[in-house]
Amino acid sequence: MQGNEACVEGAIAAGMRFFAGYPITPSTEIAEACSVRLPQVGGHFIQMEDELASMAAVIGASAAGAKAMTATSGPGFSLKQENIGYACIAELPCVIVDVQRCGPSTGLATAPAQGDYQQARWGTHGDHPVIALSPSSVSETYTLIIRAFNLAEKYRTPVIFLTDEIVAHMREGIEIPDPESLEICDRRVAGNDGAYKFAYRVPEGQIVPGWKPFGEGERYNITGLFHDYSGFPTNSNAMAQEEGSRLLDKINNNLADIIQVDEYKMEGAEFAVVCFGGTARAAAFAVDAARELGIRAGMWRPVTVWPFPEKELEEKLSGLKGIIMVEHNYGQMLREVSRVAAGRVKVEFIGCIDGTIIEPVRILDKLREVHENAK
Amino acid sequence: MKNRYEMRFSGSGGQGVILASVIFAEAAIISGINAVQSQSYGPEARGGMCKAETIISRDSIDFSKPICPGFLLALTQKALDKFLPETRENAVIVADASLNIPENAGNKKLVLLPILKTAGEDIGKAFTANIVAVGAINSLLGLFDRETLTEAVKRHVPPGSEALNEKALQAGYELVDRQMAESCRVYIV
Amino acid sequence: MPSELIYNYMRIDHLPHIWCAGCGNGVLTHDVVRAIDSLCNDPDRPIPREKVVIVSGIGCSSRAAGYLDFNSMHTTHGRAIAFASGIKIANPELTVVVITGDGDCAAIGGNHLIHACRRNIDLTVVVFNNEIYGMTGGQYSPTTPRGDKGTTAVYGVVDRPFDIAALAAGAGASFTARGDVYHVKETTELIRQGIRHKGFSLIDCRSVCPTYYGRKNKKGDAVQMLKWQKENGLPMKQYRALPPEQRADKYALGILSRNEYPEYTEEYQKIIEMAMAEKGKEK
Numbered sequence A: 001m002q003g004n005e006a007c008v009e010g011a012i013a014a015g016m017r018f019f020a021g022y023p024i025t026p027s028t029e030i031a032e033a034c035s036v037r038l039p040q041v042g043g044h045f046i047q048m049e050d051e052l053a054s055m056a057a058v059i060g061a062s063a064a065g066a067k068a069m070t071a072t073s074g075p076g077f078s079l080k081q082e083n084i085g086y087a088c089i090a091e092l093p094c095v096i097v098d099v100q101r102c103g104p105s106t107g108l109a110t111a112p113a114q115g116d117y118q119q120a121r122w123g124t125h126g127d128h129p130v131i132a133l134s135p136s137s138v139s140e141t142y143t144l145i146i147r148a149f150n151l152a153e154k155y156r157t158p159v160i161f162l163t164d165e166i167v168a169h170m171r172e173g174i175e176i177p178d179p180e181s182l183e184i185c186d187r188r189v190a191g192n193d194g195a196y197k198f199a200y201r202v203p204e205g206q207i208v209p210g211w212k213p214f215g216e217g218e219r220y221n222i223t224g225l226f227h228d229y230s231g232f233p234t235n236s237n238a239m240a241q242e243e244g245s246r247l248l249d250k251i252n253n254n255l256a257d258i259i260q261v262d263e264y265k266m267e268g269a270e271f272a273v274v275c276f277g278g279t280a281r282a283a284a285f286a287v288d289a290a291r292e293l294g295i296r297a298g299m300w301r302p303v304t305v306w307p308f309p310e311k312e313l314e315e316k317l318s319g320l321k322g323i324i325m326v327e328h329n330y331g332q333m334l335r336e337v338s339r340v341a342a343g344r345v346k347v348e349f350i351g352c353i354d355g356t357i358i359e360p361v362r363i364l365d366k367l368r369e370v371h372e373n374a375k
Numbered sequence B: 001m002k003n004r005y006e007m008r009f010s011g012s013g014g015q016g017v018i019l020a021s022v023i024f025a026e027a028a029i030i031s032g033i034n035a036v037q038s039q040s041y042g043p044e045a046r047g048g049m050c051k052a053e054t055i056i057s058r059d060s061i062d063f064s065k066p067i068c069p070g071f072l073l074a075l076t077q078k079a080l081d082k083f084l085p086e087t088r089e090n091a092v093i094v095a096d097a098s099l100n101i102p103e104n105a106g107n108k109k110l111v112l113l114p115i116l117k118t119a120g121e122d123i124g125k126a127f128t129a130n131i132v133a134v135g136a137i138n139s140l141l142g143l144f145d146r147e148t149l150t151e152a153v154k155r156h157v158p159p160g161s162e163a164l165n166e167k168a169l170q171a172g173y174e175l176v177d178r179q180m181a182e183s184c185r186v187y188i189v
Numbered sequence C: 001m002p003s004e005l006i007y008n009y010m011r012i013d014h015l016p017h018i019w020c021a022g023c024g025n026g027v028l029t030h031d032v033v034r035a036i037d038s039l040c041n042d043p044d045r046p047i048p049r050e051k052v053v054i055v056s057g058i059g060c061s062s063r064a065a066g067y068l069d070f071n072s073m074h075t076t077h078g079r080a081i082a083f084a085s086g087i088k089i090a091n092p093e094l095t096v097v098v099i100t101g102d103g104d105c106a107a108i109g110g111n112h113l114i115h116a117c118r119r120n121i122d123l124t125v126v127v128f129n130n131e132i133y134g135m136t137g138g139q140y141s142p143t144t145p146r147g148d149k150g151t152t153a154v155y156g157v158v159d160r161p162f163d164i165a166a167l168a169a170g171a172g173a174s175f176t177a178r179g180d181v182y183h184v185k186e187t188t189e190l191i192r193q194g195i196r197h198k199g200f201s202l203i204d205c206r207s208v209c210p211t212y213y214g215r216k217n218k219k220g221d222a223v224q225m226l227k228w229q230k231e232n233g234l235p236m237k238q239y240r241a242l243p244p245e246q247r248a249d250k251y252a253l254g255i256l257s258r259n260e261y262p263e264y265t266e267e268y269q270k271i272i273e274m275a276m277a278e279k280g281k282e283k
Helices: A003-014 A028-040 A051-063 A074-090 A117-122 A138-155 A237-252 A277-292 A310-317 A333-341 A360-374 B017-030 B077-086 B115-123 B126-141 B146-156 B162-174 B178-182 C004-009 C025-040 C061-067 C080-090 C102-108 C110-119 C164-170 C184-196 C210-216 C222-232 C236-241 C264-282
Strands: A016-021 A044-047 A067-072 A094-102 A108-112 A131-133 A158-164 A221-223 A261-264 A271-274 A297-302 A304-306 A322-327 A347-351 B005-012 B034-041 B049-057 B071-074 B092-096 B109-113 C052-056 C071-074 C095-101 C123-129 C175-180 C201-206 C233-235 C251-258
Touching: A003 A016, A003 A028, A003 A067, A003 A094, A003 A138, A003 A158, A016 A028, A016 A051, A016 C080, A028 A044, A028 A067, A028 C264, A044 A051, A044 C080, A044 C264, A051 A067, A051 A074, A051 A094, A051 C080, A051 C110, A067 A074, A067 A138, A074 A094, A074 A117, A074 A158, A074 A237, A094 A138, A108 B034, A117 A158, A117 A304, A131 A138, A138 A158, A158 A277, A221 C061, A261 A277, A271 A277, A271 A360, A277 A297, A277 A322, A277 A360, A297 A310, A310 A333, A322 A333, A322 A360, A333 A347, A347 A360, B005 B017, B005 B077, B017 B034, B017 B049, B017 B126, B017 B146, B049 B077, B071 B077, B071 B126, B077 B092, B092 B115, B092 B126, B115 B126, B115 B162, B126 B146, B126 B162, B126 B178, B146 B162, C004 C025, C025 C052, C025 C061, C025 C095, C025 C123, C025 C184, C052 C061, C052 C080, C061 C071, C061 C095, C061 C123, C080 C095, C080 C102, C080 C110, C080 C123, C080 C264, C095 C102, C102 C110, C102 C123, C102 C164, C110 C123, C110 C164, C123 C164, C123 C184, C164 C175, C164 C201, C164 C251, C175 C184, C184 C201, C184 C251, C210 C222, C222 C233, C233 C236, C236 C251
Parallel strands: A016 A044, A016 A067, A067 A094, A094 A158, A131 A158, A221 C071, A271 A297, A271 A322, A322 A347, B005 B071, B071 B092, B092 B109, C052 C071, C052 C095, C095 C123, C123 C201, C175 C201, C233 C251
Antiparallel strands: A094 A108, A131 A304, A261 A297, B005 B049, B034 B049, C175 C251
């Protein structure tokens, strides 16, 4: 199965019943597969007139109660940003797949890259929370897109599924999990006694507000303006402060639930290769090769790429003599890793923006170099 | 280093080299062997340089691209010239019979087969060249049994075209004689 | 004494509204509410109030959604029709009404407008067309008449205005009509028919903006602007009977185009049924 197909099958298993998109390489197979598969399960697919419209339609469908997704690539991801911010402030769950390609602008449309990492965090204007996940294999694409829907619904927030051309266009054999075994999370719809006035108030013991979808008996307002508990626009600075903080806190106070990290041979490792997404394939290969040469190398890979797993990396630092950050850009996750390492562990960098794939030998050479220097 | 058999399929867009690569990956999966398939191509659907790769291994496969392919299919001169030097010592190279062997090809097993001509003239459909190639390659390398390969082909061709593709597969097998195949056998260990 | 409509259908704790004195948007909002009210109370085919969704974009007009006690969604600039399409497709049972402005739907949202027309998706778009960008302070819009002034057209507008209703009809909307602020009863009836119509309907309503458009173009106060509408807005038949040289400022009120082209969500439902049946056979 291809990575993009696994994305669709996983999403459907997670309960996705609405997809709106616009053709763009290398994400198009996701739209194509949705157009075939969604009507088979009673869901809706629509090809909208542009990227902005597809993001808008996804949020509209979410307001009507559907688990909704869109998929795009670099240029389209830029176009969707304003409405992603709308989904953040209106707290309407949705999943945005960004199959990263080589950019900026049209760039190398069919070539891999990971240049949208910081954009996933800061792409839409204003301060806002974000969750972004990044898979490194076809089977992980399947399971992780389910997690993306679960987190979106649980935290009432857009979740960015940051995949890349390497994984999206790769074919691998996968084992589809038994649907019964899947953990599926649905959004909180706890009623507000039919009163629209408290749709956005978070009851004691809850993380997010809850309301029924449009058409099910409650009449409330949704807006992209800062709003009061009723969802009605407000100019109150105190209310804006409360709302803005709550949006950030609902993510920041639940990091243990949201963060996921994959480790490979990190036990007793002196050198950590840090990477995410498709880059992990070369990194794991290089780690194996380095181990055969007697270099105690391991791979540390954030699966949740936003929020960045700061605490988890912090815990690794004491045993490390060096970190090699490997990513298909000019150093985007490097900023996060360097910030956490803060001079305590030296961070080396291997990057690439020419549309090729970083070969294991480059990582291995760097591991040998840092190993030599550490003697 | 883990045991991995790396195959590269190259030609020009529209010749179906990606599908050929997918079929070998599918056959591996059917046989219970791990496979990773990927490709790279330019923006052109037709005519641009195109390559696809399949890695087969009984171990798990990390890096998804070939490091030094042991097999190359080249259907255009440009592809042959570009990718031949990247193959390893003793690699098996299947090139279309219409191509010229580059000088200093090195120590490789070069097999020239009339793939394009067979598809265009014997089968009568130029677009079956990839399936002819699949038949010829498997006959040469002996990777999978015939039944497995037929099933893999069937899963990836449009319904209704099975008979035509079976014919193309058979024609591919027939391009390879036993003597040729003896020296090219591959065993996935 | 405020009308019962206000108590029944508006979120009165959020009143008074933000519109300027003399703005036409209040009257047009009334027309929308009265049209929906008559449909909710239609003895033959009542529309349940809970199934009504009001969607708006950004601008003066789009503030209407928040005041209305229905399911309401105030979206991003230009994208109201795209949001509304998602709502309608995800739940075709809903009656979705979009309130938008001339800038919102014909400039930044123009692409969504024409494609929703083409799809013939069952939305009703009510345009509060005040021929100016009011919220940002009086810049010329895609419907400001040629030669008129705005803060970004102090020498007069060079480009030609859109006729939004004609644009929608040309793009394939199956119901298009024109109303205005002055002709309350007629406009309310057009909105009612638009909502009842199965397919994409658009009612282009001439609003008045005495604060910016009126002042910039010396059109007088709100009363004078309404008087102008009274004199120049003619029923379709009457307008068509006029010789072209006498049409000048006159405009036609009423239904411009109407047809029974298949509706999008109904057609897609057929695809769902076919795909589910085929998938069922496989098993």
